Amino acid sequence: MNATPSTCTQDISAYVLCGGKSVRMQEEKGLVLYKGKPFIRWIIEAIMPITSNIILVTSNGDYSLVGLPMIEDIYAEKGPVGGIYTALEHSSTEQNLILSCDIPKINTALLSKIAExxxxxxSHVTFVSDGKNDYPLIGIYKKTAVKTFADAISADKLKLCPLVNMISHQKIIINSDEKAHVQNVNSKAELLSLNLLDQ
Structure with a gap:
């Protein structure tokens, strides 16, 4: 496959946010097994054709099993807003793919579409929406958005959806066939349902 400016490039950094409390799953979400592999490995495999510059935002040393760089949140307990700020502050690229660690069915085609x-x-942010629900943790965040996230943390405005809707953004509307790829798996029941659907 021929590389283009938006695929197979080091002009994009990818950050997977692995800092959630995983209360509903009762174990570290990114390390939960789906079809015999941890969620995090499925996500990494979807990212790799786009960029190999992948960093995990986590303080959990168990993620060392995937052999990727790990950085800790600059500000603890600030949720996804804090994780995105940490990623943007750390990044040296304009475009930054930001993903949560609970989307094992994400695929390269959708990520490439967002990057393109x-x-x-x-826009500062380009993220996925199904027309009803927004998925700001499947998106590209420009480095220029870092101040917005710093200001939000300073003001303790930590709800991600209102924040991204307040700044310049574009939504990539996915079709019904693509909805399965963006499904968040947050609980044992959702994991069971996912496995049953795949049988």
């Missing part, structure tokens, strides 16, 4: 749309748009 972001590369030709000036």
């Amino acid at each position: 749309e972001s590369s030709v748009n000036d």
Whole structure:
């Protein structure tokens, strides 16, 4: 496959946020097994054709099993807003793919679409929506958004959806066939349902 400016490039950094409390899952979500592999490995495999510059935002040393760089949140207990700020502050690239660690069915095609749309748009954030629900933890965040996230943390405004809707953004509307790829798996029941659907 021929590389293009938006695929197979080191102009994008990818950060997987692995800092959630995993209360509903009762174990570290990114390390939960799906079809014999941890969620985090499925996500990494989807990212690899786009960039090999992948960093995990986590303080959990158990993620060392995947052999990728890990950074800790600059500000603890600030949720996804804090995780994104940490990623943007750390990054040296304009485009930054930000993903949660609970989307094992994410695929390269959708991530490539987000990256391509972001590369030709000036919006600070490009993320996925199904027209009803937004998925700001499947998106590209420009480095230029770092101050917005720093200000949000300073003001203790830690709800991600209102924040991304307040700044310049574009939504990539997915079709019904793509919805399975963005499903968050947050509990044992949701994991069981996912496994049953795949049988």
